[in-house]
Amino acid sequence: MPDLTKEPLRNAQRKCLSEPSIYAYMAVKQALAQASITDCSRYALIVSNDSTACANAETEGIMETYHDTRRVGGFQVFRSLNSTVSMALASIFGFSGLSLTLSAACAGGGHAVGIAHSLIASGIIDAAVVVGAQEVGTLAYTAFDALGVFSRNESSPSTASRPFDKSRDGLVPSGGAAALVIESEEHYAQRFSMSGRLHYPMAEVLGYGFSTSPNIVSPSADSILAAMRMALGKETPVPQLTTIFPHATSTRDGDSAEAQAISELTKRMERPPLTVPIKALTGHECWMSGVSTIVYAIIQQQGGFVSPHPHLAEKDSAASSLIIPTRPQEYNHGLCLCNSFGFGGTNAAIFLNLLP
Known part of the structure; x- marks a missing residue:
């Protein structure tokens, strides 16, 4: 402390x-x-x-x-x-x-x-x-x-x-x-x-999406998808994302539902975005994670890199279409989504433009 x-x-x-x-x-x-x-x-x-x-x-x-x-x-x-x-x-x-x-x-x-x-x-x-x-x-x-x-x-x-x-x-x-x-x-x-002092902004908040799943504990892919779509707005086709920072806490049901929702959201995108599960490195920070995920996203954009998932041995079948980096690499994140979900079925998604 x-x-x-x-x-x-x-x-x-x-x-x-x-x-x-x-x-x-x-x-x-x-x-x-x-x-x-x-x-x-x-x-x-x-x-x-x-x-x-x-x-x-x-x-x-x-x-x-x-x-x-x-x-x-x-x-x-x-x-x-x-x-x-x-x-x-x-x-x-x-x-x-x-x-x-x-x-x-x-x-x-x-x-x-x-x-x-x-x-x-x-x-x-x-x-x-x-x-x-x-x-x-x-x-x-x-x-x-x-x-x-x-x-x-x-x-x-x-x-x-x-x-x-x-x-x-x-x-x-x-x-x-x-x-x-x-x-x-x-x-x-x-x-x-x-x-008289100029500090350039690090990101723009472009949208906020929310939804509630019908079950207090079990996550819903449809509800997660609804929150992400709401955050991206009503543009058709949906904006071309560069990165998705998922909630992805390493639980079986939660990760599976989110992977299904991300796959559905991105299946028609010209270039699939990277899915970067920060909690592979940080663990799950619960009440702070919706804020800290954005902080980690900004740090990566400012440093020009993407953090890896070093513990990924074999992707779950629900995540088979997700592009998950397993090694650090230079990267420009640009447009991204940051997800956070909680017990009670409450879901939040933030649409950001990460600035260089």
């Missing part, structure tokens, strides 16, 4: 920081510095977070031992709510407009980006800082483990995350935080004309 002892935080602010808030604080600090933003008062703050299991377990442990709420402390409530991240960051960085936390399981990050884009396009807000945060550790993922979705490949954990591989047996959990600054063209131009 990041060490915040040297950070310029008041004691009360420090006591309000939960584990995901600490990760998010560092991510937002870096994003603001990279974008040369010193005043957050005109920015919305939209966060994807869906649990504070560790803080709540800590509260329960204190109460079981002492049976006295005074032992819990007055700041524990701010570390225990799902909105812990947006509450803490709004106070620390001075966000004075819209500030909220979205709860949409592993699709939350994608929806956070999409809702920020929609609010900006409608003129309700000019700019937003979008954050995905995920606590880590045994307590954070106990319920997931009970569902039986984790890989059992403990003998080789570094290769256990194997999206679209025929022998995949479950996801590998991970976490942290990621942050993006999203703003209208007018706000961007005004900000840099006033500051």
